[in-house]
Amino acid sequence: MGKTRIALLGFGTVGTGVWNILSTSKGEIEANIGEEIEIAKILVKNIGKRRRVEVPPGILTTDFEEILKDTSIKVIVEVIGGMEPTLDYIKMALESGRHVVTANKLLISKFGSEILRLAAENSVNLRYEASVCGGIPLINVIKESLSVERINEVAGILNGTTNYILSKMTDEGCSFETALAEAQAKGFAEADPTSDVEGFDALYKLRILSKLVFGVETNEDLIFREGITNITKDDISHAKELGYKIKLLAAAKRSMDKIVLRVAPTLVPEKHFLAGVGDCFNAVFLKGAAVGELIFYGKGAGELPTGSAVVSDIVGILRNKSTGQKDRKSTVDISCQTTEWSKSKYFVRFSMNNKTYDIQKLISVFESGNSRVSKMLKVEEAAKTSNVLLIISEADTLELRKALAKLEATFESVKGLRVLRVEDFEAEEFNPQILDAGNL
Numbered sequence: 001m002g003k004t005r006i007a008l009l010g011f012g013t014v015g016t017g018v019w020n021i022l023s024t025s026k027g028e029i030e031a032n033i034g035e036e037i038e039i040a041k042i043l044v045k046n047i048g049k050r051r052r053v054e055v056p057p058g059i060l061t062t063d064f065e066e067i068l069k070d071t072s073i074k075v076i077v078e079v080i081g082g083m084e085p086t087l088d089y090i091k092m093a094l095e096s097g098r099h100v101v102t103a104n105k106l107l108i109s110k111f112g113s114e115i116l117r118l119a120a121e122n123s124v125n126l127r128y129e130a131s132v133c134g135g136i137p138l139i140n141v142i143k144e145s146l147s148v149e150r151i152n153e154v155a156g157i158l159n160g161t162t163n164y165i166l167s168k169m170t171d172e173g174c175s176f177e178t179a180l181a182e183a184q185a186k187g188f189a190e191a192d193p194t195s196d197v198e199g200f201d202a203l204y205k206l207r208i209l210s211k212l213v214f215g216v217e218t219n220e221d222l223i224f225r226e227g228i229t230n231i232t233k234d235d236i237s238h239a240k241e242l243g244y245k246i247k248l249l250a251a252a253k254r255s256m257d258k259i260v261l262r263v264a265p266t267l268v269p270e271k272h273f274l275a276g277v278g279d280c281f282n283a284v285f286l287k288g289a290a291v292g293e294l295i296f297y298g299k300g301a302g303e304l305p306t307g308s309a310v311v312s313d314i315v316g317i318l319r320n321k322s323t324g325q326k327d328r329k330s331t332v333d334i335s336c337q338t339t340e341w342s343k344s345k346y347f348v349r350f351s352m353n354n355k356t357y358d359i360q361k362l363i364s365v366f367e368s369g370n371s372r373v374s375k376m377l378k379v380e381e382a383a384k385t386s387n388v389l390l391i392i393s394e395a396d397t398l399e400l401r402k403a404l405a406k407l408e409a410t411f412e413s414v415k416g417l418r419v420l421r422v423e424d425f426e427a428e429e430f431n432p433q434i435l436d437a438g439n440l
């Protein structure tokens with residue numbers, strides 16, 4: 001049996017998971033690829049740090065050059081995270097003819113095309129299954145099993161931390177702050193939670209997925225992003241009154257030659273599969289022209305789930321060294337469209353004085369500007385005021401903004417206006433007259 005020597009860059013949560021899986025499943029993995037795998041070197045920042053697993057002396061190093069110079073190392077696994085020094089390390093690894101596996105969503109989202117090109121130029125593989133939804137096999141399924149499927153929509157709960165927070169708020173009625181503090185205490189959220197709660201983490205993953213399913217690079221600036229920091233207990237309970245749950249949904253939809261991408265707290269019908277995804281689980285929904293609807297569900301993070309995705313990439317490379325994986329390329333010109341011009345469903349909520357409440361007048365405010373009201377509910381809040389909950393079945397952002405301005409001008413007692421998106425996963429609505437941002 002031959003032997004492949006690999007190196008890990010990083011030995012934190014994911015690196016330790018990779019070490020543990022390669023140790024405990026050594027026999028099965030080696031039988032599967034027909035050769036031995038040896039972790040020859042592990043790059044860390046602090047060599048004196050106490051580790052959860054014991055490694056033989058001499059394996060840990062703080063010197064990347066030591067790994068680069070060791071020509072017996074054939075695969076380099078980057079599980080450090082961030083852009084620096086990882087981007088340089090990955091480029092150097094590829095240029096020196098090493099296959100690379102990474103779990104780094106930030107780097108793949110921003111530099112994926114560039115480093116995949118570099119991998120191709122150097123006839124080596126770059127795999128990144130763990131970068132989106134940790135342990136859920138998704139990227140390699142899209143690249144291989146769905147390689148000829150025309151996918152029209154991808155939507156999912158791509159961030160476990162925000163799903164944990166929203167699930168706590170929904171199930172236990174706690175505030176955003178309380179749920180976040182609990183997520184931090186349990187190690188599900190970082191001390192600085194910005195990337196998760198403001199939707200950046202989900203945006204990076206959505207970009208990676210949309211490149212895979214649509215075969216085009218999307219412009220990050222045209223992707224609408226809204227986090228969950230403003231979501232209140234009232235938003236959640238009022239959404240429930242209309243039969244919805246609030247999830248941080250990352251969604252990309254194809255409409256002819258345009259795609260619209262957004263990350264936003266979104267009302268999802270309680271009966272839909274995604275509404276039932278609780279705790280810190282992830283789930284992805286895909287709609288293919290031939291295959292129909294597909295759902296992927298599982299753990300989006302954690303030592304062993306993420307380690308499992310990394311190990312599957314290492315095995316994939318060692319089984320399939322010469323051919324590699326081809327990326328999908330769109331055969332038509334597809335452009336990324338701003339959400340300003342795309343039709344969407346909205347949930348609108350406000351309170352108003354009961355005396356001024358007039359159902360016909362309210363509906364006409366929205367419908368005069370082409371926003372269609374499909375559901376309306378008045379919930380008495382106090383003797384004098386009520387909460388009004390509306391579902392607007394179809395409006396673009398600009399139409400809706402105009403209607404809301406008109407609402408406030410027409411009814412002086414309207415207060416506490418809240419607007420959130422709704423996704424019913426119905427047949428797509430598309431207005432072929434709308435312009436893409438590049439034409440404005």
Ligand SMILES: NC(=O)c1ccc[n+]([C@@H]2O[C@H](COP(=O)([O-])OP(=O)(O)OC[C@H]3O[C@@H](n4cnc5c(N)ncnc54)[C@H](OP(=O)(O)O)[C@@H]3O)[C@@H](O)[C@H]2O)c1
Pocket residue numbers: 009010011012013014015043044045046047049078079080081082084085103104105130131133134300301302303306
């Ligand atoms: N954690 C998850 O569940 C998960 C899920 C999916 C994807 N990912 C991705 O996986 C990657 C790693 O995440 P993680 O949670 O394992 O991170 P982590 O626990 O913070 O570990 C990072 C490791 O990188 C090392 N490191 C940091 N800076 C370094 C530098 N300049 N030079 C050399 N080594 C350095 C650290 O060394 P020391 O040990 O000496 O400090 C540590 O071993 C990230 O891209 C992350 O987005 C993580």
